[in-house]
Amino acid sequence: MTCLNKVAMTPPSSDHKRPHTPSSFRFSSLNLVWFLVVPSTVFFLVSTLGPHRPSISPLSSLLQVSFSNNSLQGSSIFNGSSIDSSFQLEAETDYFVSNMPLPDAIIEKHTIQLDISKNNESESVVIVTSKIVKKNSKLERNEANLARVRSSIKQAALVRNLTSTHQDPDYVPHGPIYRNANAFHRSYLEMEKVFKIYVYKEGEPPIFHNGPCRSIYSSEGRFIHELEKGNFYTTEDPDEALVYFLPFSVVMLVQYLYEPETSNTNAIGRTVVDYIDVISGKYPYWNRSLGADHFMLSCHDWGPRTSSYVPHLFHKSVRVLCNANTSEGFNPSKDASFPEINLLTGEVEGLLGGPSPSHRSILAFFAGRLHGYIRYLLLNEWKDKRDPDVQVFDQLPKGVSYMSKLKNSRFCLCPSGYEVASPRIVEAIYAECVPVLISDNYVPPFSDVLNWKSFSIQIAVKDIPNIKKILMGVSQRQYLRMQRRVKQVQRHFVVNATPKRYDVFHMINHSIWLRRLNIHVRYQSWSILKARAGVSTCLKQ
Template sequence: MSLDIKKPNITKTKKKKTGFVVKMQLNNNRGGNKRNIFIFFFFRNYYTWILWFCLSLYFFTSYFSVEDQSSPSSIRLLSNHKTSSSLPSRALIESSAIKTTSIGKKASIFISSLFQIFHFSSKIDFLGSLIKGLFTGMKIYVYDLPASYNDDWVTASDRCASHLFAAEVAIHRALLSSDVRTLDPDEADYFFVPVYVSCNFSTSNGFPSLSHARSLLSSAVDFLSDHYPFWNRSQGSDHVFVASHDFGACFHAMEDMAIEEGIPKFMKRSIILQTFGVKYKHPCQEVEHVVIPPYIPPESVQKAIEKAPVNGRRDIWAFFRGKMEVNPKNISGRFYSKGVRTAILKKFGGRRRFYLNRHRFAGYRSEIVRSVFCLCPLGWAPWSPRLVESAVLGCVPVVIADGIQLPFSETVQWPEISLTVAEKDVRNLRKVLEHVAATNLSAIQRNLHEPVFKRALLYNVPMKEGDATWHILESLWRKLDDRSYRRSRVLSQREVDM
């Protein structure tokens, strides 16, 4: 189906002698482990008293914070996995950079911290509902744009709502039924702009084209400017977009071209939810952003789990299926995957313990559930859907993409559920995996089975507590002080009244 989209008619790193680097946290601090076990059992035995205390504190302080129910500006979850315990413990510290001293916000910090402590206990549902009630004070208005910006694309192709870039669709649908949604834009903290730019499957290779992305988004912003006052009053700083493709809001699949074109000027003050993220300075993330996971259909994950071996035995040691070029340099002179995938193919293609396949296979997730290690090398971009697929299907992700920023790194403790191998050390990959298999594999696999990790990486409609959309809302909650125009006006008025 060909769709004619027009502008609306409006008026700790360890160095080994072998030279490779594996970024893992192998913790053998027995004293620290005993201390954390003590903390866990203490809270478990006295949870009733703590829960009643939390409730009393919450309802008491809510009197003082009717308007100010913002998230803590900066709660950081520090995690040290203890291999001698089957139940990982967590330690919490509060950043000194909290921007407000209101009693309501301090209560939010306290209860949020307790929620994290209890995250692995049997009382998670109770505390989960408590923390969920806290950030319902945040309100998001979802623009009702003409269907040419979103629904028409889904009608044109079912792939729009199920392919790896479909987070833009899933987040939109989850927000529509979320408790944080408001139908009154005057009470909104954020404004979500639902434009599906990754659903143009008109290319000969079947991959989505981004050639129309800038014009489609520019048209949507023109529509908002003409029909609503909210974009103009903040210049878009409280508006949220999704850019779930290779290089975020740069809207190009090739990094050099993405950098050259850059982020559209009209989006540079907004908040971008993007799958692209690196730990170093990059033109395609020089905007307020949240790194999110790529979209994996939850139902496909469930089907793969049902087909897993009954005894749970994983008979594939190291697995990769995907594009691997014998000659990585393409016709334009660019090197695919910086040559990393080619190096893997040449070095390990004939090895018995490495299952490497260059051909597409629709049922490849059934291979992931049979694998111990799943290789996740960079492609054109550093991120890959394999990161999520591997983690949720219990295969240890082996991340080979220097400087990558993984999604929700403040709450998803990636060093506990994955390995990171430097690109330059990929030829030592067998030694890396053998070392892990002999030392810390069982601990990592145990962590991968924790529901909290799997839940955080998948999108659900409607949204579920702790899932990917939930974590996005939590990230937005932390930005309220700086980004909510409505709240800044309320605070300014309070200062005047004082």
């Protein structure tokens, strides 16, 4: 980019006075333009490229960018076949940085001398030009590194072996539970080397930097607390980060700000809006991508609703949600499904494992109160049948253990409640019982990586009356294969006091990592952005 910066005029070589002809008048007018316009231009350039002021750019709303409109049946980088969540690594979205701080640029000056002759008179014009040359910023280095990572994962995806070809001392992904074991393993190893998260420091507990660790919402609290510890993936240098975490807990927002007597949620919305205003005013990172490299996380049913108060948060940011309902705006190409885990004591001790398949006498089991339309259909159809094969209860008889029933069942029914997610999916996996998902519009956790059809049964809501027929149609050989795969996939859902490689904490991070790979944040010249705003500028390509 070049811009006129300084003009020096030398006196004419002849001493006699120039005649006042129209041409000389035009030339004098040109001189006037040099002296009046150029200083203003220089001032505009300096003020524009000066140190970035931490405020929301008025040009942000002009950046018309969007994610590729992937359908739910798109192809995946991990297997190239039709999948439910349709994460496409090659479908990248560019986000343009509309500002470049002066420290990230250097100025090259060039001097040009022009000799102008007119009516036997000569005049020399010396023009000093300045060219803005951008140095490699941390953002550009990050993006260059991510480009290398994308290429390596795509190459790994070409290998169709059921077992990863990469070496790993802890675990080598293998088998049909993965869409592409080799691509997943390559991606995971790259994540461990490259992925960095910056957790915004703003906000005070209990609403920020805090969450429940013992309840149906334990997934949310556990993840927040692990990031706050700073032992995995986090960085204190925001320029080094690839993604930025918005550390509010929706569970805590509801607990402290919701007004049940009036059903008023405005205070929740104002808190989220104010928080985005604070971090976008203090840091440049939200503005430069319109939030596309930021993420929120929620296991509360109101997670999607809470994000809707900030349009960019809803439409552009990564939302890690238990309530992964595509009919309510969940977008698998940018949002990530979050496993709902009910830890009453905060520990998984006693929850893992169960009898061998030969000692599981119950075909299918469910116990749970009326909670939403799908459960109503299930209870209405099966509760009063007292079928010994399909045991469905709204309340277990006294003295009957819920965990014992789970561990003695071949299939565990996991119907949605008022919202699509259910903690029974992870409960079934812990008990080594093949989960039966009964839901509409639900994207199961880690669907980018895991082939859910290999270790679970998915039954449409309309087929609830046919549950027994469908499950009886699964051969013994097929059931044994699925049950072995449930035991294998269990490692990806286990909660550990200190996270272990490939466990649920790392898998959630991997889901976020994949979404970051799907966008490209890059600088864009001021000339294009100003043109969009209808503002003229002296900057040129």
